[in-house]
Amino acid sequence: xxxxxxxxxxxxxxxxxxxxxxGTILDLxxxxxxxxxxxxxxFFTMILIAEFDAKVxxxxxxxxxxxxQSETRIEANIKELTVPLETFKAELPKETFVVTGQGENRKGxxxxxxxxxxxxxxxxxxxxxxxxxxxxxxxxxxxxxxIDSVEDLRSELAALAEREQLALVLQHNDxxxxxxxxxxPFDQDxxx
Amino acid sequence: xxxxxxxxxxxxxxxxENLDVRTVTMGINLLDCRRDTVKDTCDRVEAKIAEKSDxxxxxxxxxxxxxxxxxxxKRISVTPASFVGAGFKIHDFVALAKSLDRxxxxxxxxxxxxxxxxxxxxxxxxxxxFIASIPQSLEETERLCASINVGSSQKGINMEAVAxxxxxxxxxxxxxxxxxxxxxxKFVVFCNQPGDNPFMAGAIHGLEEAEVVLNVxxxxxxxxxxxxxxxxxxxxxxxxxxxxxxxxxxxxTFRVTRCGELIGRQVSQELGVEFxxxxxxxxxxxxxxDSVGEILQILGVDVVGAPGSTAILALLNDAVKKxxxxxxxxxxxLSGAFIPVMEDAVLADAVGKGALTLEKLEAMTCVCSVGxxxxxxxxxxxxxxxxxxxxxxxxxxxxxxxxxxxxxxxxPGKTVGEMVSFGGLFGASPIMEVRNVNKSGRFIAWxxxxxxxxxxxxx
Numbered sequence: 274x275x276x277x278x279x280x281x282x283x284x285x286x287x288x289x290x291x292x293x294x295x296g297t298i299l300d301l302x303x304x305x306x307x308x309x310x311x312x313x314x315x316f317f318t319m320i321l322i323a324e325f326d327a328k329v330x331x332x333x334x335x336x337x338x339x340x341x342q343s344e345t346r347i348e349a350n351i352k353e354l355t356v357p358l359e360t361f362k363a364e365l366p367k368e369t370f371v372v373t374g375q376g377e378n379r380k381g382x383x384x385x386x387x388x389x390x391x392x393x394x395x396x397x398x399x400x401x402x403x404x405x406x407x408x409x410x411x412x413x414x415x416x417x418x419x420i421d422s423v424e425d426l427r428s429e430l431a432a433l434a435e436r437e438q439l440a441l442v443l444q445h446n447d448x449x450x451x452x453x454x455x456x457x458p459f460d461q462d463x464x465x
Numbered sequence: 466x467x468x469x470x471x472x473x474x475x476x477x478x479x480x481x482e483n484l485d486v487r488t489v490t491m492g493i494n495l496l497d498c499r500r501d502t503v504k505d506t507c508d509r510v511e512a513k514i515a516e517k518s519d520x521x522x523x524x525x526x527x528x529x530x531x532x533x534x535x536x537x538x539k540r541i542s543v544t545p546a547s548f549v550g551a552g553f554k555i556h557d558f559v560a561l562a563k564s565l566d567r568x569x570x571x572x573x574x575x576x577x578x579x580x581x582x583x584x585x586x587x588x589x590x591x592x593x594x595f596i597a598s599i600p601q602s603l604e605e606t607e608r609l610c611a612s613i614n615v616g617s618s619q620k621g622i623n624m625e626a627v628a629x630x631x632x633x634x635x636x637x638x639x640x641x642x643x644x645x646x647x648x649x650x651k652f653v654v655f656c657n658q659p660g661d662n663p664f665m666a667g668a669i670h671g672l673e674e675a676e677v678v679l680n681v682x683x684x685x686x687x688x689x690x691x692x693x694x695x696x697x698x699x700x701x702x703x704x705x706x707x708x709x710x711x712x713x714x715x716x717x718t719f720r721v722t723r724c725g726e727l728i729g730r731q732v733s734q735e736l737g738v739e740f741x742x743x744x745x746x747x748x749x750x751x752x753x754x755d756s757v758g759e760i761l762q763i764l765g766v767d768v769v770g771a772p773g774s775t776a777i778l779a780l781l782n783d784a785v786k787k788x789x790x791x792x793x794x795x796x797x798x799l800s801g802a803f804i805p806v807m808e809d810a811v812l813a814d815a816v817g818k819g820a821l822t823l824e825k826l827e828a829m830t831c832v833c834s835v836g837x838x839x840x841x842x843x844x845x846x847x848x849x850x851x852x853x854x855x856x857x858x859x860x861x862x863x864x865x866x867x868x869x870x871x872x873x874x875x876x877p878g879k880t881v882g883e884m885v886s887f888g889g890l891f892g893a894s895p896i897m898e899v900r901n902v903n904k905s906g907r908f909i910a911w912x913x914x915x916x917x918x919x920x921x922x923x924x
Contacts, residue, residue, distance in 0.1 A: 373476050401469045412472050424530050442476050444533045451723040452478075453471045458727070 274327040277306070277354040279320070280334065285344040286317035294347070297337035298323050322354075368417040369398065369446040372430070376439040378409040385437055386411060393426070394419045414446065475720070479534060482691040483755070484721060486728045487748050488538040488682035489525050490578075490663035492670035492741065493517050495544040503550075503557040507564035510549065514541065514568035517677050520736060522573040528731045534724055536732075540576050541569060542668035542680075547582035547595040555598045562602035562609055569608040578668035580611040583658070586620040586914070596629055600636040603648045610666035616656035616859040618866045621917040624856065628909050630654045631852030635875060638844065642877035645885045649874040650807075650839065654855050656862030656869045661742045662798040667835070667870055678741035680798060681729035683789065684721045686747040687755035689781075692717040693763050710764060711784040718745065718788030726793050744798030745789035746834055747781075749809035751892035757781070757802050758811025769812055770821030778802060779832035799868055801834030806894050807874075807887065808839050813894035817882070823854070823897055831861055836870040841885045841896045844877040851875065853905030856915075864918055 282294055291310065298305060298321075308321040331351040338347040374386055383402060390397055390413070399414035420426055427443055434441040447458040478484045498509040522539045529536040543549070543565065550561050562580055569577035580602060582592045599611050615630060616622035634654075638646030653667045660671015663680035670678070696713050697705060725743050733740040749756045757778075758769040764777045782801045790796050804826065806812045815821035823840070830836045836858050842851075855871045862869030876885045879896055886893035 371472060373472060403469055410469065410473065412469050427530075427533075440480075442480055442533070444476065444479065445531060447727055448479075448532055448534070448724065449472055449475055451727045452475050452720040453468075457723070 275324050276327055276329070277322060277324050278303075278331065278334065279322055279352045279354060281318070281320045281350045282338070283316060283318045283348045284341075284346070286312050286315055287343065290317050290341075290343065291319070293341045293343075294319060294338070297334065297341065300337060301325060301329050301333055303329070303334075365398065365414075365446060366416040366418050368420070370415055370417050370423075371444050371446055371449060372411075372413045372415055373442045373444075374411040374413075374439050376409055376437070378404055378407050382409055382437075382439070383411060385433075385439075386413060389430075389433055390415060393429075478688060478692070478717075478720060479724075482688045484684050484688050484724060485535040485537050486529075486681060486683065486725050487685055488540055488663050488665075489536050489729060489732055490538075490540040490542050490668055490680050490682070491518055491521050491738070492542045492661070492668075492674055492678045492680060493544075494670060494674065494676050495549045495579075496672075498549060499551075503553065503560055506550070507560055510543075510561065511564050511568045511571070514543070514565075515571055517738075518568075518572040518574070524732050524735050528728055528735065532728060532731070534728060536728060538576075538682075539574050540578065540663070540665060540668065541572060541574050542663070542670045543577065543579035544670050544672065545579055545581035545583060547589075547592055548672065550595070551591050553591065553594060555594050555601075558595050558598035559602050559605065562598070562606050566606035566609050575608060576610055576665045577608050578610040578612065578665050579670055580609050581613060581658075581669045583614045584623050584626045585614050585617040585656075586623060588623065588626060596626075596633060599633055599652065600640050600648065603637055603651050604640040610651045610653075610668070612653045612655055612658065612667045612669065612870075614655045614658040615855070616863050616915075617917075618657060618863050619917055619921050621921075622656065622856065622859045622863055622915040624909070624914055625912045627654075627852050627856050627859065628849075628912060630855050630871075631848035631850070631909070634851050634873060635848045638875045639877055642844075645841075645879070645887065646844065646874045646876045647887050647891070650872065650887060650891055653838075653870050653872040654859075656859040657867060658870075659798055659868060661744075663742075663744050664746060664748055664799060664803075666872065667799075674741070675739050678739045679729055679733045679736070680741040680744060681725045682744045682746060682748060682798070683718075683725040685755045686749050686757045686760055686802070687752075688721055689714055689717055689747065689785075690754065690756070690759050690763060693760065697763070707764075707780060711780055714781060714784035715788035718785045719792045722789040722792035740795075742795045742797030743789065743793040745785055745793075745796055745800040746798065747785060747802045749803060749805065749812075750890055751808055751810050751813075753810060756809045756811040757804055758809050758815060760802075762811065768818060768820040769815040770825045774825065775829050775832055778804070778829050782833045799834040803835060803838060804829055804833060805839035805872070805892075806897065807841060807885075807892040808890065810892070813892065816897050817895040821897075823899060827857060827861070830858065830869055831865060835868055836862070836872075838870065838872045839874070839892070839894075840872070841874045841876050841879075841894055842899050843880045843896055844875050845880070846875050846899050846902050847906075849906040849909045850899060850902045850904075852909045854899070856909070860915070863915070866920075
C-alpha cells in the first residue's frame with residue numbers, strides 16, 4: 274500500500290537546496306511525481322507530490338528536512354492525499370487569455386483584480402506580479418471558457434481600468450505563444 | 466509558465482507601438498463567371514463576390530476583437546479583369562468595372578484590386594480594349610484599383626505597352642483633375658507583378674491561385690521604428706553597431722509576422738478558405754510615426770535622400786525578410802519596405818525640402834519593394850516622359866529579378882513644390898520635380914520589346 278503526500282517547502286535560496294530536499298525524499302524511498310519551484314526575493318519555494326511506502330509518516334519527512342543546513346530553517350507543510358490526484362493537463366484550456374495590469378503601486382491591487390475575476394467565475398491559471406520602484410505589474414493567465422463575450426469583457430475591463438487608474442490589457446494566450454515560441458500555435462491546435 | 470518580461474514586451478508592442486495587421490485581402494477567382502452576355506457575366510461576377518465574401522469583413526472583425534489586434538484594412542482582389550472579360554469591348558469593361566465596384570461596396574471593403582491585364586510579352590485585342598477602358602472605368606468608380614504588368618525577367622519589357630501607360634496615366638489624371646488627378650493614384654504599372662500581393666493598388670488574384678485565398682499584409686513600419694528607438698535608448702547608441710540594429714529588426718519582424726500569421730490563419734479557418742501568404746512589406750501610412758522614412762532617419766540620415774539612404778533601406782529590407790520568413794509557413798507578395806511618397810509623411814517632407822529626388826528614389830527602389838510609388842509630379846509632364854520613367858523602373862525589376870512598379874500622379878494645373886492632398890490613406894506631398902522632361906520621345910517611339918535578359922534563359 275502506497276500513500277501520496279503534497280509537500281510545500283520554503284527557505285532562503287542557496288545552491289544545493291533542491292538536491293537536499295529531494296535527497297531527503299529519496300532517503301525515505303519516496304518517488305517524485307509533479308514538482309514546481311520558484312524563487313522570489315531571494316526566497317526559495319517548492320511544491321511537490323511524492324509517493325511513499327505506507328509506513329512513512331509526515332513526521333519522518335519533517336525530521337529529514339530538519340537536518341538540512343540553511344540560512345533559515347526549512348519550513349514545510351505536508352498533506353496526505355486522501356482522494357486521487359487531479360489529472361495533470363499539459364494543455365491549457367481553449368480560451369486561455371492573459372490580462373496584464375500596470376499602475377502606481379498601492380495596497381489591494383491584486384485583490385481588485387481577483388474580485389473582478391471571481392465575480393465573473395473566471396479561473397486564474399497563473400499569476401505573476403512584480404514591483405519596479407512605484408510601478409506595479411500584474412500578469413494573470415485566465416481561463417475565459419465561462420465567458421460568452423470577450424467584447425463585453427473588454428468593455429468591463431476598460432471601465433475597471435478607468436475607475437482604478439490601471440492600464441489593463443486583455444490578449445489571447447496564443448499571441449504570446451506565437452511571438453515567443455519557435456513552434457507555432459497554428460495548424461493542429463489553432464483555437465476554434 | 467508566465468515570463469513577465471516577454472508578456473510585457475508583447476503587450477507594449479500591441480498597445481504602445483500600434484502593432485496591427487495591415488491588411489487581410491481575399492483573392493477570388495472569377496474565371497468561371499463568364500456568361501453569354503456582358504450583363505449576365507457582370508451579374509455573375511457580383512453574385513460570386515457576394516457569395517465568397519459574405520462573412521469576410523465580419524469574420525475579420527470578430528477575430529480582431531478576440532485577439533485584441535486591429536485588422537486595419539479588409540480588401541478583395543480578383544482575377545485580372547482582362548481574362549474575365551476576354552472578347553469584351555471598351556464599354557463592356559466599363560460595365561464590368563462598375564459591377565466590381567458595386568461588389569466591393571456590398572462586401573463592405575474600401576478597395577478592390579484586379580482591374581488588370583498582363584501584357585509583358587504581347588497585347589491581345591482584348592488587352593487593347595481593356596487598357597483603353599481604364600481611364601473611364603476608374604473615373605466612374607470609387608473602390609476599384611487597376612494595374613498592368615508590362616514587363617518580367619522572363620519575357621522582357623513590352624515597350625508598346627509602356628508607351629500606352631504614359632498616355633493612360635495622363636488621361637486618368639486629367640479626367641480626375643477636380644480631385645488633383647486622383648484617378649492616377651488607383652493605377653499602377655508593374656514588372657514581375659505577383660499574383661498573391663495583398664496590398665493595393667496592385668493586388669490581383671493571379672491565374673496560378675486557388676479558387677479563394679486569404680493573403681495577409683503585416684503591420685507597418687511604426688512598430689519597427691518604436692522598437693528601434695527603445696533599443697537605442699536602452700542599450701545606448703555607442704554600444705550598438707549596424708549588425709545589432711539588423712538583428713533587432715529581424716526579431717521584431719518575427720513577432721510582427723507571427724501576429725499576422727495567427728490572425729490570417731484564424732480568419733481563413735473560420736471562413737473555410739485557403740490561407741495564401743504573408744506579405745512582409747512595411748507599408749507606411751500618412752499617420753505620424755508610421756513611416757519608413759522615419760526608420761531611415763533613426764538609423765542615421767538627417768533627411769531621407771541624403772547619401773546613405775539606399776544602404777539603410779537595403780539593410781532594413783533584408784532584415785525584415787530574414788525575420789519574417791522563418792515566422793511564416795508561406796511568405797509571398799511584395800515583401801519588403803514600401804516607399805510611397807504621398808503615404809509617408811517623412812518622405813513627403815524630404816520632397817518638400819528638396820532632399821529627395823526622383824533619381825534617388827529610383828536608386829532606392831533597387832533595394833526595396835516596390836518602386837516609384839505615389840509620387841505627384843507636375844501636370845505638364847508629358848506622356849512620353851512618364852513612359853520613359855516607367856521603362857527605367859521596369860528595367861530595374863527585369864534585370865534584378867524583383868518586382869518594381871510605378872504609380873505617378875501628374876497633378877493637372879500644378880507644378881513643382883505645390884502641395885497635393887488626397888486625404889486618408891492616400892496622404893499628401895509637395896509635387897516632385899521631374900528633370901529632363903520631353904527628352905525621351907524618340908526612345909518611347911520605338912515600340913517593340915526590350916528582350917528578356919540573358920540570365921532569364923535558365924532552362
